[in-house]
Amino acid sequence: MPELRRDPILGRWIIIAQERGQRPTDFLVEEYKVKGGFCPLCPGNEKTTPDEVLVYGREGGYPNTSGWQLRVVPNKYPALIIEGDLDKQGEGVYDRMNGIGAHEVIIESPNHLDRFSHLPPHLMLLTFKAFRDRIHDLAKDCRFNYVVVFKNFGKAAGASLEHSHSQLVALPILPRMVISELEGSLSYFNYKDRCIFCDIIRQELQQKVRLVCENDLFVTLTPFAPRSPFEMWILPKRHNSSYVEQDDAALAGLAAIFSETLRRLDACIPHVPYNFVLHTQPLRSGSLEYYHWHFEIVPKLTSIAGFEWGTGFYINPMTPEETCRYLREANL
Amino acid sequence: MPELRRDPILGRWIIIAQERGQRPTDFLVEEYKVKGGFCPLCPGNEKTTPDEVLVYGREGGYPNTSGWQLRVVPNKYPALIIEGDLDKQGEGVYDRMNGIGAHEVIIESPNHLDRFSHLPPHLMLLTFKAFRDRIHDLAKDCRFNYVVVFKNFGKAAGASLEHSHSQLVALPILPRMVISELEGSLSYFNYKDRCIFCDIIRQELQQKVRLVCENDLFVTLTPFAPRSPFEMWILPKRHNSSYVEQDDAALAGLAAIFSETLRRLDACIPHVPYNFVLHTQPLRSGSLEYYHWHFEIVPKLTSIAGFEWGTGFYINPMTPEETCRYLREANL
Numbered sequence: 001m002p003e004l005r006r007d008p009i010l011g012r013w014i015i016i017a018q019e020r021g022q023r024p025t026d027f028l029v030e031e032y033k034v035k036g037g038f039c040p041l042c043p044g045n046e047k048t049t050p051d052e053v054l055v056y057g058r059e060g061g062y063p064n065t066s067g068w069q070l071r072v073v074p075n076k077y078p079a080l081i082i083e084g085d086l087d088k089q090g091e092g093v094y095d096r097m098n099g100i101g102a103h104e105v106i107i108e109s110p111n112h113l114d115r116f117s118h119l120p121p122h123l124m125l126l127t128f129k130a131f132r133d134r135i136h137d138l139a140k141d142c143r144f145n146y147v148v149v150f151k152n153f154g155k156a157a158g159a160s161l162e163h164s165h166s167q168l169v170a171l172p173i174l175p176r177m178v179i180s181e182l183e184g185s186l187s188y189f190n191y192k193d194r195c196i197f198c199d200i201i202r203q204e205l206q207q208k209v210r211l212v213c214e215n216d217l218f219v220t221l222t223p224f225a226p227r228s229p230f231e232m233w234i235l236p237k238r239h240n241s242s243y244v245e246q247d248d249a250a251l252a253g254l255a256a257i258f259s260e261t262l263r264r265l266d267a268c269i270p271h272v273p274y275n276f277v278l279h280t281q282p283l284r285s286g287s288l289e290y291y292h293w294h295f296e297i298v299p300k301l302t303s304i305a306g307f308e309w310g311t312g313f314y315i316n317p318m319t320p321e322e323t324c325r326y327l328r329e330a331n332l
Numbered sequence: 333m334p335e336l337r338r339d340p341i342l343g344r345w346i347i348i349a350q351e352r353g354q355r356p357t358d359f360l361v362e363e364y365k366v367k368g369g370f371c372p373l374c375p376g377n378e379k380t381t382p383d384e385v386l387v388y389g390r391e392g393g394y395p396n397t398s399g400w401q402l403r404v405v406p407n408k409y410p411a412l413i414i415e416g417d418l419d420k421q422g423e424g425v426y427d428r429m430n431g432i433g434a435h436e437v438i439i440e441s442p443n444h445l446d447r448f449s450h451l452p453p454h455l456m457l458l459t460f461k462a463f464r465d466r467i468h469d470l471a472k473d474c475r476f477n478y479v480v481v482f483k484n485f486g487k488a489a490g491a492s493l494e495h496s497h498s499q500l501v502a503l504p505i506l507p508r509m510v511i512s513e514l515e516g517s518l519s520y521f522n523y524k525d526r527c528i529f530c531d532i533i534r535q536e537l538q539q540k541v542r543l544v545c546e547n548d549l550f551v552t553l554t555p556f557a558p559r560s561p562f563e564m565w566i567l568p569k570r571h572n573s574s575y576v577e578q579d580d581a582a583l584a585g586l587a588a589i590f591s592e593t594l595r596r597l598d599a600c601i602p603h604v605p606y607n608f609v610l611h612t613q614p615l616r617s618g619s620l621e622y623y624h625w626h627f628e629i630v631p632k633l634t635s636i637a638g639f640e641w642g643t644g645f646y647i648n649p650m651t652p653e654e655t656c657r658y659l660r661e662a663n664l
Contacts, residue, residue: 002412002431004505012508015431017411079349079647080334092535093528094556099334099347148643158635173336175643176344196425203424224426277643303490311480311507311609315411 003319005225009184009196014225014314022317024268024326027229027301030156032271034113040076041163043068043110050074053104054134056126070126071107072134078103079169086143086172100143102170106130109164116153116164117262124255125248127166131278132251134168135244139283144170146178146282154273157300174282181279182291189290197292198239200224210320212327213260217253220261222320222327228302229318230268230327232261234295241288243280258295260332265299267330268323273300335651337557341516341528346557346646354649356600356658359561359633362488364603366445372408373495375400375442382406385436386466388458402458403439404466410435411501418475418504432475434502438462441496448485448496449594456587457580459498463610464583466500467576471615476502478510478614486605489632506614513611514623521622529624530571532556542652544659545592549585552593554652554659560634561650562600562659564593566627573620575612590627592664597631599662600655605632 002017040048043066050073057069074082080101088097108127109119119127135147151166152158188196204211204221212220212232220234234257236250246254265272280293308314334349372380375398382405389401406414412433420429440459441451451459467479483498484490520528536543536553544552544564552566566589568582578586597604612625640646 001416002410002433004412004429004431006427008425008427010508011511013505015411017431078334079347080336084333092539093340093531094535095338095340097336099336099349101334148645171645173345175645176342177644179343180644199425203426207424312509312512313480313503313507 007223007225008188008200010180011184012225012227012312012314014227014316016316016319018317018319018322022229024230024323027269027272029269029272029301030154035162039112039161039163041105041107041161041165042112046071049105050076054130054137056130066110068110069123070109070130072130073105073107075103075105075167080171097172100172102138102141102144102168104134104168106134106166106168107163108166112163114164116151116166117259117266119164119259121255121259124259125252128246128251128254128258129248131166131168132244132246135280135283138168138170139244141170143172145284146171146174148175149278151274151276153275154271154300157273157275159273178279178282182282182288185290185292195239195290195292197235197294201235201237210324212264212324213257215253215257217250218257220257222324223296224320226316226320226323227314228298228300229316230265230272230299230301230323231320232265232297232327234258234261234297235292236294239289239292241281241285241291241293243278243293245287261297263332264327264330265297267332268326269299269301274298275300339555339557340520340532342512343516344557344559344644344646346559346648348648348651350649350651350654354561356562356655359601359604361601361604361633362486367494371444371493371495373437373439373493373497374444378403381437382408386462386469388462398442400442401455402441402462404462405437405439407435407437407499412503429504432504434470434473434476434500436466436500438466438498438500439495440498444495446496448483448498449591449598451496451591453587453591456591457584460578460583460586460590461580463498463500464576464578467612467615470500470502471576473502475504477616478503478506480507481610483606483608485607486603486632489605489607491605510611510614514614514620517622517624527571527622527624529567529626533567533569542656544596544656545589547585547589549582550589552589554656555628556652558648558652558655559646560630560632561648562597562604562631562633562655563652564597564629564659566590566593566629567624568626571621571624573613573617573623573625575610575625577619593629595664596659596662597629599664600658601631601633606630607632 006013046064052071052073054072055068058067061067080099082102086100109123131149138147147170149168185196210222223233276297338345378396384403384405386404387400390399393399412431414434416432418432441455463481479502481500517528542554555565608629
């Protein structure tokens with residue numbers, strides 16, 4: 001019997017249409033092959049990228065030379081550009097503005113073959129620090145209202161470069177997803193006077209059927225109404241709406257659980273393509289009682305066709321309780 | 333210079349990041365090949381589908397035999413099932429219900445090789461009648477609140493069968509897309525006391541830069557803030573919120589412009605995969621002054637990666653004014 005489930009924050013309904021005995025190994029994942037060839041993100045090729053805006057691990061030495069552990073550079077083919085003043089215009093019923101923004105690439109390791117799921121712990125930690133430090137820096141630019149941090153891993157998930165990297169885009173406006181999440185969690189808060197994410201965490205720690213793993217500071221869940229099999233959310237246990245306020249100790253806890261989470265996923269479906277996106281408060285907000293920062297990891301296992309496109313209504317062949325069981329029992 | 337554009341109904345922003353000199357022929361479209369083999373939708377194989385719920389063109393004869401021009405059958409692998417009572421349950425912060433619904437396949441032609449864009453006019457008209465007649469029939473079932481009508485054409489757009497067909501899903505709840513569109517157009521109506529779609533049509537008929545084609549009753553536009561290159565909307569010129577109220581004369585006008593629209597698209601990018609979705613009012617609404625039914629056609633030309641997924645923020649490499657020019661000048 002199929003089931004309809006509602007995401008409590010967004011009000012997004014999904015259909016769980018379980019295919020009988022669907023197992024992680026039934027998903028077709030493109031074979032993993034190292035293409036090799038020239039890599040603009042490898043050490044020694046620093047001059048082929050735009051000038052770095054952040055570097056960790058290079059002691060002394062010139063900018064844009066080797067010896068680094070992590071580098072952040074502007075995207076060579078940016079979706080938005082950094083120079084210019086914001087110019088907002090109407091045209092009858094329509095609104096437009098010029099495409100001011102920043103688009104950067106976080107190069108997470110000097111080693112071409114490192115995969116993010118198996119990154120050495122110190123590099124994993126540097127990645128999460130780089131997210132924080134870049135958001136902190138971009139927030140000083142008053143033209144920007146939001147920074148989207150995300151990763152595309154694997155061709156099916158939109159990655160075009162092999163070398164482990166994530167991206168960020170600083171935007172002059174709030175994306176719709178952010179607005180919907182803020183509205184949804186505010187409406188719950190107005191009703192209950194509690195953060196909906198805190199309530200979810202409390203319920204999941206009690207029920208334990210969608211709890212993948214946890215440590216002192218963080219928890220990984222398969223969400224109640226997932227868009228895709230093996231979708232996972234990583235949330236801080238203690239209420240906080242802003243990623244940028246996290247100290248190094250918190251980021252160490254995050255790096256640890258993120259690494260475990262991705263290794264569990266990889267053990268279930270080796271080399272599965274996925275996207276992750278950081279969900280955090282807008283740059284110009286003070287601390288929000290009703291919102292809770294977190295990461296969402298969405299494997300690319302099902303195709304998005306007209307139905308999903310037209311309705312925002314996803315069909316998922318596995319329950320999150322089922323995928324949680326696989327993830328928890330994975331051999332690490 | 334990239335540009336940010338806002339969809340006036342949904343408030344969805346998109347980035348137009350024009351790639352220099354991008355032309356329709358630059359998009360990689362999978363080669364069109366007829367696979368052939370056994371087809372459950374072909375005449376003679378009626379017994380391999382569930383029993384038909386609607387048939388046109390078979391004069392006399394038994395149900396589920398050949399001689400038809402169009403058939404509607406339940407999906408053999410439905411996402412939702414038709415039998416049972418709605419059972420809504422809460423579980424702490426979460427909500428679920430059993431997956432009651434209908435999932436049907438509209439077989440648009442008896443000829444295996446007919447493509448929807450080039451369907452003979454009488455079959456095109458029957459297809460739009462079938463959409464209307466099935467929605468009308470399903471509306472009698474008080475468990476349903478909405479019927480999503482859509483087509484996936486081409487593998488990249490999610491089609492698994494070659495034989496020309498579209499689908500519908502009857503749902504007990506309103507999809508998010510519908511709620512957002514209703515809210516967006518109501519908020520405009522509350523402000524201006526006019527239908528936003530009527531205002532868009534008026535502006536587009538004046539400006540003519542995004543007007544692909546028109547006839548007495550309908551207009552095809554490239555929308556101001558398209559998610560994908562060559563996205564098109566087909567709207568009735570006269571205000572109406574409900575597809576199911578259209579008479580045969582209106583559907584003949586729709587069939588004519590739909591056919592021209594798809595042939596223009598196919599002339600620009602042969603065999604391009606696409607999805608279309610009917611946007612109409614909920615089953616239980618009376619006529620709405622603020623909402624306007626229409627079709628949205630979205631070619632599958634760009635990949636949806638983490639950024640789009642996480643933000644609902646699309647990046648489009650071509651302006652709608654540019655794609656409109658190509659579509660208008662296409663050799664038919």
